[in-house]
Amino acid sequence: MSRPHLVVIPAVPDVVxxxxxxRADVTDVSSMPRAEWGAALADATGVLGGSGVPIDAAxxxxxxxxxxxxxxxxxxxxxxxxxxxxxGVVLTNSRGSLTEAVADTAYWLVTAALRDYGRSMAWARxxxxxxxxxxxxxHDLQGATLGIVGLGAIGAAVARRAQAGGMRVIYSxxxxxxxxxxxxxxxxxxxxxxxxxxxxxxxxxxxxQTRRMFDAAAFARMKPTAYFVNAARGAVxxxxxxxxALERKQIAGAALDVTDPEPLPPDHPLFxxxxxxxxxxxxxxxVETRTRMAMxxxxxxxxxxxxxxxxxxxxx
Ligand code: DGY
Numbered sequence: 243m244s245r246p247h248l249v250v251i252p253a254v255p256d257v258v259x260x261x262x263x264x265r266a267d268v269t270d271v272s273s274m275p276r277a278e279w280g281a282a283l284a285d286a287t288g289v290l291g292g293s294g295v296p297i298d299a300a301x302x303x304x305x306x307x308x309x310x311x312x313x314x315x316x317x318x319x320x321x322x323x324x325x326x327x328x329x330g331v332v333l334t335n336s337r338g339s340l341t342e343a344v345a346d347t348a349y350w351l352v353t354a355a356l357r358d359y360g361r362s363m364a365w366a367r368x369x370x371x372x373x374x375x376x377x378x379x380x381h382d383l384q385g386a387t388l389g390i391v392g393l394g395a396i397g398a399a400v401a402r403r404a405q406a407g408g409m410r411v412i413y414s415x416x417x418x419x420x421x422x423x424x425x426x427x428x429x430x431x432x433x434x435x436x437x438x439x440x441x442x443x444x445x446x447x448x449x450x451q452t453r454r455m456f457d458a459a460a461f462a463r464m465k466p467t468a469y470f471v472n473a474a475r476g477a478v479x480x481x482x483x484x485x486x487a488l489e490r491k492q493i494a495g496a497a498l499d500v501t502d503p504e505p506l507p508p509d510h511p512l513f514x515x516x517x518x519x520x521x522x523x524x525x526x527x528x529v530e531t532r533t534r535m536a537m538x539x540x541x542x543x544x545x546x547x548x549x550x551x552x553x554x555x556x557x558x
Pocket of ligand 1: 340
């Protein structure tokens with residue numbers, strides 16, 4: 243019997259490719275130009291996908307035999323769910339494998355924003371330390387209020403870190419959770435949270451409802467002393483509105499792991515601002531976590547091939 247053919251889109255560790263090759267023929271297209279993927283996709287049963295490559299109707303048209311897409315990301319906003327549904331293709335994501343790494347990044351961005359570390363780093367590097375002495379002071383985290391927009395598994399892990407550092411944590415979700423006593427975070431409506439938090443951190447998935455939810459009106463509701471952190475998806479924030487809010491000093495600063503567009507061009511005005519710190523979507527980017535994410539995607543593909551229950555299925 244012929245072995246199923248799997249196509250791997252992002253660069254994954256060798257150990258993951260070796261695991262897949264135990265049961266399937268595998269084509270790693272990670273270093274091939276996009277235009278040359280057609281031959282590999284033509285008879286692919288499964289695809290291991292990453293958040294940078296849209297899986298849409300045009301992609302599916304190239305892969306007529308495709309039956310499963312296994313994402314090595316928790317987010318699947320790059321996947322056209324309706325197109326998958328129409329073709330009967332199943333989907334999995336990598337939830338659970340990156341919670342702590344992303345929470346580390348999100349909480350570090352909260353710390354960096356409140357303490358103004360972006361400006362301090364520039365101050366040391368460009369000689370102002372030598373010429374002018376101390377950098378401007380940041381603010382204590384202890385006693386400050388963190389507003390988490392989207393308290394899922396990653397949000398709860400951020401809340402734990404913040405509470406350990408003495409922060410008060412509030413959150414907004416589509417619906418209040420039933421375990422506020424366990425998370426120690428108090429529910430607020432989105433507008434209440436914006437008005438109350440000293441730092442607002444976005445951790446919502448990107449959906450039609452959350453796209454650009456951080457717009458001019460949202461920034462206008464925040465305190466002028468408050469900071470905005472985005473560790474979700476760039477498009478939950480209206481970039482032009484964020485820039486305007488910073489220019490008008492409606493908010494005190496921002497720290498971003500994700501941007502819209504992504505990557506942000508190096509000449510973008512946000513890069514020129516010392517009240518903004520930007521890192522290039524590194525939330526889950528550790529050797530261990532990225533290996534775990536890719537391996538989970540691989541195990542989902544193998545479970546599918548073997549007719550076993552999927553580990554982390556997503557409803558399409
Ligand atoms: C995710 O898993 O969605 C992270 O943002 C990495 O892409």
